[in-house]
Amino acid sequence: MTTTAPYGAWESPIDAALAASHDGAPDHVAFVGDEVWWTAPRPTEGGRRALMRRRPDGTEESLLPEPWNVRSRVIEYGGVPWTATTRPHGGPIAVFVDFTDQRLYAYEPDRPGAAPRPLTPTSPVGGGLRWADPRLLLDRGEVWCVLEEFTGEGPGDVRRLIAAVPLDGSAAGDRARVRELTDGTHRFVTGPRLTADARRMAWLAWDHPRMPWDGTELRVAELAADGAPHDVRTVAGGTDEAIAQAEWAEDGTLLFASDRSGWWNLYRTAVPEPGAAPAGPPAELCPREEEFAGPLWKVGLRWFAPLAGGLIAVVHGKGATALGILDPTTGEVVDAAGPWTAWSPTLDARGSRVVGVGAGPHTGPEVVELCTAIGRARVIGNRHTDPVDPAYYPEPLIRTFDGPDGRDVHAHLYPPRNPTHRAPDGELPPYVVWAHGGPTSHAPLVLDLEIAYFTSRGIGVAEVNYGGSSGYGREYRDRLREQWGVVDVEDCAAVARALTDEGTADAARLAVRGGSAGGWTAAVSLATTDVYACGTVKYPVLDLTAFASGETHDFESHYLESLVGPLTEVPGRYRDRSPIRHADRVTAPFLLLQGLDDLVCPPAQCERFLELMKGRGVPHAYLAFEGEGHGFRRADTMIRAVEAELSLYAQVFGFEPTGVPRLELER
Numbered sequence: 001m002t003t004t005a006p007y008g009a010w011e012s013p014i015d016a017a018l019a020a021s022h023d024g025a026p027d028h029v030a031f032v033g034d035e036v037w038w039t040a041p042r043p044t045e046g047g048r049r050a051l052m053r054r055r056p057d058g059t060e061e062s063l064l065p066e067p068w069n070v071r072s073r074v075i076e077y078g079g080v081p082w083t084a085t086t087r088p089h090g091g092p093i094a095v096f097v098d099f100t101d102q103r104l105y106a107y108e109p110d111r112p113g114a115a116p117r118p119l120t121p122t123s124p125v126g127g128g129l130r131w132a133d134p135r136l137l138l139d140r141g142e143v144w145c146v147l148e149e150f151t152g153e154g155p156g157d158v159r160r161l162i163a164a165v166p167l168d169g170s171a172a173g174d175r176a177r178v179r180e181l182t183d184g185t186h187r188f189v190t191g192p193r194l195t196a197d198a199r200r201m202a203w204l205a206w207d208h209p210r211m212p213w214d215g216t217e218l219r220v221a222e223l224a225a226d227g228a229p230h231d232v233r234t235v236a237g238g239t240d241e242a243i244a245q246a247e248w249a250e251d252g253t254l255l256f257a258s259d260r261s262g263w264w265n266l267y268r269t270a271v272p273e274p275g276a277a278p279a280g281p282p283a284e285l286c287p288r289e290e291e292f293a294g295p296l297w298k299v300g301l302r303w304f305a306p307l308a309g310g311l312i313a314v315v316h317g318k319g320a321t322a323l324g325i326l327d328p329t330t331g332e333v334v335d336a337a338g339p340w341t342a343w344s345p346t347l348d349a350r351g352s353r354v355v356g357v358g359a360g361p362h363t364g365p366e367v368v369e370l371c372t373a374i375g376r377a378r379v380i381g382n383r384h385t386d387p388v389d390p391a392y393y394p395e396p397l398i399r400t401f402d403g404p405d406g407r408d409v410h411a412h413l414y415p416p417r418n419p420t421h422r423a424p425d426g427e428l429p430p431y432v433v434w435a436h437g438g439p440t441s442h443a444p445l446v447l448d449l450e451i452a453y454f455t456s457r458g459i460g461v462a463e464v465n466y467g468g469s470s471g472y473g474r475e476y477r478d479r480l481r482e483q484w485g486v487v488d489v490e491d492c493a494a495v496a497r498a499l500t501d502e503g504t505a506d507a508a509r510l511a512v513r514g515g516s517a518g519g520w521t522a523a524v525s526l527a528t529t530d531v532y533a534c535g536t537v538k539y540p541v542l543d544l545t546a547f548a549s550g551e552t553h554d555f556e557s558h559y560l561e562s563l564v565g566p567l568t569e570v571p572g573r574y575r576d577r578s579p580i581r582h583a584d585r586v587t588a589p590f591l592l593l594q595g596l597d598d599l600v601c602p603p604a605q606c607e608r609f610l611e612l613m614k615g616r617g618v619p620h621a622y623l624a625f626e627g628e629g630h631g632f633r634r635a636d637t638m639i640r641a642v643e644a645e646l647s648l649y650a651q652v653f654g655f656e657p658t659g660v661p662r663l664e665l666e667r
Contacts, residue, residue, distance in 0.1 A: 003421050007429040007458035007506075008655035010421035013388045014456050015659070019449040020638035025365035026052070026357050026382045031350040032094075033086035036380060037063075038346075038357075038367055039070050047633025051082060051096060053109070054367075054381050063109050068116070069099035072132040072299075074148045074160075075555040076600055076630065079132030079299025080191070087138065095119065095134050095143045095167075102130045103172075104143065104165055118172040119143070119165050126150030126157055129175070131165075133191025133300035137198070140227055141167050144181065144192045146299055155553050155599070159184045162192050162203060164227065181229055188212070188555070191300050195248045199223055200271065202246050202254060204237075204296075209558035212296035213440050213470070213477065215239040218246050218256055220271055231274035236267075236282060242474075244293035249306050256282075257293035257303060262474045264293035266304060266312065268328065285328040290318040294345055295440045295470045301345035305354065307372065313354040315343040319398070319410060319471050320445050323347075323356055325372055336370050336377040339363045342444035355380070359446035361396050384447075391419040394455040396445060401498045403467070407479070409491040410465040410472065412443060414451050415504070416458045423458060428506035430653045431460040431499055433492050433532075435514035435521035439480060439563070442471045453642060457657065459649060460505060466491035466521070484563035485577040488521045493531045508533060509653045513645070515539055515593075516601060516630065523579040523609075526586050534652040536645045538593040539630055542605040543581075544574040553599050580605065583612035589619040589665060591648045593641050595628030619665035621648070 003011075024041025027049075031037075034056045039049045048069035050062045064070070072081040084094035091110025098105055098116075105116035123129045127150040134145035147163040164179040171177035182189060186205035193202045201223055206216040218236040221229035236256060237243040244264060246256040254271050257264050261284070269282035286292070292314055293303040304326075305313045312326040314333065320341045324333040340358030344365070347356045352373040359365040367381030394414035403409040416429045423429065432454065436443045443463040451461050465471065467487040468480025479487050492512060500507035512535045514522040519540025526535045541547050548560045548567045565573055575581050594606045603624060610622055623644055625637045632638050647663035650656065 001420070004424055005421055005458075006655045007416060007423045007427060008650060008653055009657060010416075010418045010456065010458040011658055012392060012418060012453070012456035014392055014449055014453050016453065016639040016642045017635070018387055019453045019642060020635040022364060022387070022449045023638055024633070025344065025359070026367050027344060027346055028080050028082065029346050029355050029357060029367055030083070030348040031353070031355065032084045032092050035092075036355050036367065036369065037082075037084060038381060039081065040382060041633070043633060043635040043638065047635075048099070049081075051094070052381065058380075060381060063094070063107070064116070067100070070096045071099040072097045072130060073099065073102055073127070074130045074132035074146055074299055075188070076553045077298050077555070079146065080134070081132065083134040083136050083143070085136045085138065093136070093138075095136060097131050102128055104131050104134070104145070106167060106169070117169055119167065119169055120171055120178065121173055121175050123150070123175070126153050135192055135194065137194075138167075140164075142179075142227075143167060144194075146189055146191050147178065147180075155550065156557060158554050160187065160189050162189055181227070182232075186217075190296070193247055194223075195252060196250065198227075200248075201229060202248065204243060204246060209561040210239060211440070211556075211559055211562065212244070213242045214562060215241055216243045216296075218243050218254070220254070222274060233274070235269060235271055244296050245301065245303055247304070247306055249310070250308065251310070255304070255306060255312065259293075259474050261287065263289055264291045264303075266292050266314070266326070266328075285312070286326055286331045286333060288316075289473065290316055291321075291471055291473070292316045294442070295438070297438075297441070302347045303345050305347040305349035307349045307354070308351055311372065313347055313349050313356075313370070313372075315345065315347060315356070317471075318473075319465070323354070323358060323368070323370060323377070325354075325370075334375070336368075336375075338368070338377050340366075340368065342446045359444070361445055362390060362393060362447055364447050389419065392417070392456045393447060393452050394461070398445065401495050403491050403494040407467065409467070409494055410469070411495050412445055412463040412465075413499075414455050414461040414463070416455050416460050418456050418458065421458065428503065428509075429458060429460050430509035430511070430649065431462055431496070431505040432511040432513055432536075432649070433496050434461055434463045435466065435488065435492055435512065435518035436463065436469070437514070437516035437518045438470075439466075439468045439484060439488060439517040439521070440470055440477060441517075442469050450642060454646070457646070462495050462499065464492045464495050481562055482565045484560075485520065485524045489524050489528060492521060492525060493529050496531050511535055511649060511652070513538070517541065519601070520579075524577065526588050526590060527579045527582045528585065532588055534589040534648055536591045536593070536648065538641075539595055539598050539601045540605070541601055542579050542609045544578045545571070546605065548574065551602060551604065556600065580609050580612065583609060584616070586613070587618060589648065589652050591644055591663065592620065592622045593644075594622070594624045595630060595632065596624050596626050597629045600630040617667050619651075619667055621663050621665050
């Protein structure tokens with residue numbers, strides 16, 4: 001039996017608690033001997049990340065109990081937080097970063113009574129000592145990784161380098177025992193990649209004001225018998241070429257992903273001995289107008305993994321992505337069959353086995369193993385099971401809209417869908433335009449129960465991959481150069497208007513929402529357009545001048561030079577585009593959500609904006625959450641946030657939701 005009810009008022013089995021419990025994805029997968037390990041989100045355990053282990057017999061277990069939280073804070077967004085290897089006797093040994101104190105710990109899970117033991121000291125200076133992208137070298141008794149060391153109290157008082165930490169624990173109370181392998185010349189580095197004979201090391205480096213998707217250098221060093229690097233040189237990359245990943249092939253050549261063609265494609269180069277003649281230009285292995293890598297938002301992301309015999313496992317695509325096996329001698333790629341349309345930048349390979357994380361429109365993120373010998377892909381961890389009838393899931397539509405000046409705007413459309421409800425004849429649905437963060441990021445085509453929370457209640461969602469998004473080549477990314485707050489806002493508005501013009505959405509019931517850079521886009525949209533009836537703004541940038549003048553973390557402290565322009569040259573542009581300068585133009589109701597521990601977009605910006613809204617008569621609410629940083633991880637926070645968002649839409653769009661606390665709006 002089908003019930004007729006207004007859009008937004010449909011009853012749904014997908015409640016906020018269910019959506020929160022399925023938030024997040026497994027990450028940082030790798031082989032440890034014949035086992036596969038990864039990290040997994042635990043929203044109901046304070047938002048920690050657990051280190052998971054799948055034994056050869058299929059048994060899956062968490063290696064560390066609460067409150068251990070395997071997560072790095074390097075560049076605030078983190079990076080690969082663990083590594084492990086097998087030993088002839090005693091089982092595996094793991095090294096991991098714990099989020100609470102950011103120390104490196106060693107752990108032997110198969111040793112009776114074993115507990116994690118610290119390898120690195122703490123530091124009272126600024127953000128302390130942080131670690132990421134580790135590599136275990138048992139023969140040297142060390143772990144090599146990225147060290148982020150704060151030298152003062154300011155976010156810019158920091159140095160980053162590759163360092164060697166002794167496994168015997170002697171550095172746990174003595175910083176001097178940490179051996180520095182690079183000199184800190186570059187502001188940012190990724191972790192070391194060593195040749196099989198440990199004679200060479202490769203890594204990526206870049207400096208302000210570049211972001212890693214603007215330009216990076218691929219560095220190589222020779223290693224002395226004691227492991228000391230020498231003859232350091234740059235073998236590829238530069239200020240206008242972004243290399244996202246590099247790995248040594250088994251033949252000693254260097255594989256890397258570069259966007260020198262306008263797309264992140266794969267290349268191979270021979271690295272001559274120091275002082276020898278250059279090897280010539282690198283060979284392009286599979287020239288295509290699609291991406292074989294992406295933006296390096298975290299340290300140590302992996303879009304490809306070399307296989308034995310010379311084949312390469314690759315994540316590739318335009319917009320949507322696939323897991324494939326590339327034959328570099330022919331340039332052919334054979335993709336794994338399955339329901340997955342979005343693969344995370346975390347791959348590992350061992351022999352003929354490849355492991356990664358894939359998701360699809362009807363499948364949540366799963367740990368997937370591909371056997372290249374038989375061409376079969378199977379789920380081995382975090383297996384998706386439908387918590388409700390899939391008929392309540394949205395059916396996505398991949399759309400390309402016409403934006404200003406005839407430019408393409410890519411989007412995923414999720415119309416309302418509920419098998420037990422329909423709307424009255426003639427009623428058009430409300431729609432929420434979702435702007436993703438980054439802004440150099442991407443909205444993947446995957447099952448998201450938070451989207452389903454709204455669509456199963458009769459509210460459509462349009463995820464917009466506006467100009468500046470990754471996944472469509474460098475030219476598409478560069479559309480946002482000096483145009484942040486313009487192109488992103490225009491593209492989102494173009495999608496919203498197109499939906500109303502074609503009769504898909506109700507023009508009077510449109511909303512905009514986003515977090516981080518998407519929160520900026522949502523806030524600017526409310527201040528500069530009349531498209532939306534309300535908006536949800538999550539941990540946003542609201543004041544460009546303050547953001548560029550020290551009110552953020554080091555990694556993005558110069559990001560606005562490319563997104564807006566140099567502050568010293570165009571200060572007026574910073575003022576004119578900032579929502580905090582135009583609070584008087586905001587007339588639509590809004591919900592502001594903020595983590596009080598956010599160092600990327602600090603709560604001070606929200607608080608100043610709210611002061612300007614006092615007494616203006618605009619309905620709004622501000623929810624600030626203790627213990628949350630940039631992005632929400634705790635189940636109770638996510639439940640409160642999504643229910644508040646639905647209540648806002650209910651009050652503005654004129655429907656009565658069931659079982660949702662009413663959000664109190666101030667004026």
